[in-house]
Amino acid sequence: MLILKALHLKNNQTVFDLGAGDGIVIFNAAKNSYEKKINTKFIAVEINPVLLLILHLRRFFHPNKKNIIIIKDDIFKINFMNFIDFKDFITIYLYISPWFIEKVIENCKLKIENFNVVSYMYPIKSLQSKQKIINGKNIIYIY
């Protein structure tokens, strides 16, 4: 999974999946970090109640569940600092409609001092100057 490469999992890192869906990415990443014995924390943020139920169920049976948090919140408003340890690297993972991306990034900039972003399929104009890409079935943009 190329997204795993882009997330660059390491110790003392917190990965937020903003709009986590059924959790396919976050649970795969958490499994990968469990196998590599690294302590990355994973935070899945979702607003849809059905998807939240699926996320909670999948978390319950996950080998790395102690490092996974599921949050019901709005990705345009979430206050990240409630979930961040100051010394952690923060990675924001996004796979959301291009119409919403800039609004989400605006909220991140307001509330997090330093973070990097992995965006599946859609580039982020306001972060363009530090853009790297990974070519796969769909492009992954890293900032």
Ligand SMILES: C[S@@+](CC[C@H](N)C(=O)[O-])C[C@H]1O[C@@H](n2cnc3c(N)ncnc32)[C@H](O)[C@@H]1O
């Ligand atoms: C395309 S899915 C991405 C799923 C997953 N991150 C992935 O990469 O496979 C986008 C998700 O964002 C969620 N979403 C949309 N608006 C949201 C909002 N304001 N707050 C939280 N989640 C939202 C949707 O419910 C949907 O599950």
